[in-house]
Amino acid sequence: MTKEEVLKNYRVGEILEAARRTIGRFGYEGCTVDRVAEEAHIAKGTIYLYFPNKDEMLHSAVVEGLRALTKELRSSDDASAPPIDRLLTLIKEMFRIQRAHEDFVKALILDSRFVSYEPGDRREEELRKVYLEMLDHLSSVLEGAMKDGAVRAIDPHLAAFMLSEMTSAALKRRLLGMNSEPVAAEEQTVLELFLYGVRGIRPAETNGR
Numbered sequence: 001m002t003k004e005e006v007l008k009n010y011r012v013g014e015i016l017e018a019a020r021r022t023i024g025r026f027g028y029e030g031c032t033v034d035r036v037a038e039e040a041h042i043a044k045g046t047i048y049l050y051f052p053n054k055d056e057m058l059h060s061a062v063v064e065g066l067r068a069l070t071k072e073l074r075s076s077d078d079a080s081a082p083p084i085d086r087l088l089t090l091i092k093e094m095f096r097i098q099r100a101h102e103d104f105v106k107a108l109i110l111d112s113r114f115v116s117y118e119p120g121d122r123r124e125e126e127l128r129k130v131y132l133e134m135l136d137h138l139s140s141v142l143e144g145a146m147k148d149g150a151v152r153a154i155d156p157h158l159a160a161f162m163l164s165e166m167t168s169a170a171l172k173r174r175l176l177g178m179n180s181e182p183v184a185a186e187e188q189t190v191l192e193l194f195l196y197g198v199r200g201i202r203p204a205e206t207n208g209r
Contacts, residue, residue: 014040014042015040015042015047015061016060016064017040018036019060020061020065021103023062024103025103027107033047033057059126062127063126065101069097069101069105070133070134072093083150083151084195086144087191091167091194094164095190105171106175109168109172135164136157138160139156139157139159140156142159142160166193
């Protein structure tokens with residue numbers, strides 16, 4: 001890699017990081033090129049050296065942000081751990097990542113454009129692909145738990161999606177001021193609700209019911 005390429009990658013990384021902070025502070029619509037330039041401490045024209053317009057810059061910021069979150073999630077996983085321990089670790093890590101990147105994650109949860117999908121749209125196709133990469137990892141952990149008999153056999157991808165939505169819902173409750181319990185208690189609640197449902201009955205307690 002040449003010196004110019006290293007500098008370009010560094011500058012692009014700075015811009016995208018500033019864009020994510022700006023998205024978190026002002027929302028997607030409120031994230032302007034001027035605000036990103038100010039956040040990155042660079043001239044507005046510098047941004048246009050790397051991105052043709054605001055939409056391309058913000059799309060890249062969101063996609064690379066999601067990739068970074070997925071990488072963080074994967075790095076915490078211990079494939080040699082018992083299935084339920086892996087799930088608990090992943091849930092704890094999902095909560096930790098949410099807290100560490102709360103403003104950015106909040107913007108993704110609250111902006112409807114991130115839950116829409118139009119086949120053939122390049123940006124939405126890429127966004128969907130990156131999100132599915134995170135779900136695929138959760139799905140693989142759940143599939144291993146199913147093969148081990150730790151959880152019942154269902155569609156692992158659907159279960160992964162539901163687990164992702166449960167952790168997002170927990171953050172949304174906190175943002176709305178509807179929950180003040182310690183995060184550790186919230187993590188345990190999500191784990192037990194996901195594993196045992198609203199009945200709260202563990203497999204050994206069902207007696208075939």
